[in-house]
Amino acid sequence: MPETTAALPEPLLALAARHGVVPDFWDFGGGHRFVSTETLVSVLAALGVDASSPERVDLALAEAEDEPWRHVLPPVVVVREGATVQVPVHVEDGAPVTAHLEVDPEAGGGRRPVEQADVYVPPRTVDGRTVGRATLDLPTDLPLGWHTLVVDSDGTRAACEVVVTPGRLELPAGVGETRGWGLMAQLYSVRSHQSWGVGDLADLGEMAWLAARRCGADFVLINPLHAAEPMPPLTPSPYLPTTRRFVNPLYLRVEDVPETAYLPVAERSLIEWQAEVARPLSTDPGPIDRDTVWAAKRVALEVVYAAPRSAARQARFAAFRAEQGQGLEDFATWCALAEHFEGQPWPAEADDRGSELVARLRTELADRITFHCWLQWLADDQLAAAQRAAREGGMRLGIMHDLAVGVHPEGADSWSMRDVLAQGVSVGAPPDMYNQQGQDWSQPPWSPQGLARAGYRPYRDMLRTVLRHAGAIRIDHVIGLFRLWWIPRGRGAQEGAYVRYDHEALIGILCLEAQRAGAVVIGEDLGVFEPWVRDYLTDRGVLGTSVLWFEREDDQPMPPENYRRLALATVTTHDLPPTAGYLAGEHVDLRDQLGLLTEPVEKVRADARAERQQMLDVIAQRGLVGADPSERQVVEALHRLVLSSPAVLVGVSLADAVGERRAQNQPGTDQEYPNWRVPLADSAQRLVLVDELFDNPRLRSLVAALRH
Structure with missing residues (x-):
């Protein structure tokens, strides 16, 4: 450089x-x-x-x-409620202009006149014609929502969306008045005797209800549930999905589909045979085998799909499909195409969703497309049940969903949304102290111009799906709504550059959709960022993230009393080993073994020891531990330390709660480590299932320490 x-x-x-x-x-x-x-x-x-x-x-x-002068209107206008905004209109110089607003039906509907402002802008010659600019004053009392600005001039009509967003996203009633706490779990790793080798949505509902009733928890934060490939091999990382809008049917509980109960004996036996293959995997201590689980579960679901549905159930499925629209049809079509080509290279024409080949295959594969739409309907229904169980158990928020940064470069979104995803680059991060070679996440980024041209609708639709059954949403790498590190194809992660986004639009729309859903938004604002970003997010009502090990002042641990109030405070995060492993320095050993260090291992290990000792000194000075504390006592003391912060939400890693030591993910690796495949186990590597989870002595002890 x-x-x-x-x-x-x-x-x-x-x-x-x-x-x-x-x-x-x-x-x-x-x-x-x-x-x-x-x-x-x-x-x-x-x-x-x-x-x-x-x-x-x-x-x-x-x-x-x-x-800008080539278009009558900008592609989209995003404004805060109550703001004074002027919109430029480009027409033939001297041509008359009339305009009105069609108000979002969800905001009451109707039609509002729009007045022209007395602003003179000299005309401009563009492409051989003289273009004038008129200026419109938008009404300042527009309600929140997605409105349409319509302009007429000399027989020509143009329109663009006007999105009115809340100035600030307020916490829902009852949240923030007293601190809330909850568990943070990798759902696939939290299994039960009833699940098929992978934690599923029924496990989620049971875990949430029990966490509320027996522990007083207010939320369960889970990994992204975004869909993976429809056929093995499945990408293990929940942060590298094929789409961020739709759900991975791997998380379905087959037995909870109503039609399953009415299957004839022969078909029921087919499902039991598949369960006999997958269910024992829930007690297998080895890496989670998504491919075997999905192969069994898909066969079982196909049996249920072939069964007749009642008139009401069929009508509800049809309504869901119509509501989700073209986005669902495109996703289901991509899944059907992936099955059709069976992992072989797709013909070039198939890469174009508007091609004649794809149109023909949409007809030929119509039943498979319907099958994949049906899977999404089932997932939506079971997600609703999980959130309902969480709230009925007493949680103030319930399920806190996680939104990944991006999608797989060869996935459904990359196929169907090429006009809004940049080509020839991938998203990543420049080098930092934990990933000194930088990171390339291999995901295509949003195109800022493409998003604007699409009126931010793909972004809105994605948010709406994730928020449908959520009490809160965590935005992974929320800094990406301000700027993203773009890495040109073929270059190293160090050779990228930041590209800025219209954060006012992206954050505004996020706040609008969250407010409509009644959800809290948490931005994961760790890593390298510009200091003003955190102030901006706080002003908009977006909670930040405070991780004990990352909060520093003058090269010392920051006193938790100095943490932000609007934050989710935790001891650890999924990109670090559980606290027991971190205290033992296992994160250094692992990175050394995997060749991820750029500094001598002795220096990194010494730095880690010094960091650990600083934290041990803090909890000792505060009287949170006695002399020669055990590992469990240190872990509990660190959580009590976080509780001394003013943060409105505190998260407790489920891995910490049961004494797990192994990391779920080692950033900067792919196959070198079993990322996202580690089942939940205790300190002795004994599996911990949902059935026994809330009787686990270590979990009960930590919860008691938190509540005391």
């Missing part, structure tokens, strides 16, 4: 700024770094901007100036 911007041509810097590409950044060590010319050119190309030569850069700058 160049050390100064002197190595970067000024026109290229101007073009990058125009498109939100940032030429520099501050690294985790406080150093000011600049990206290379090659990186800027590659990232701009992914944004659809040709900067391959000085002449192309000049042309692209001119195009950027003219582009």
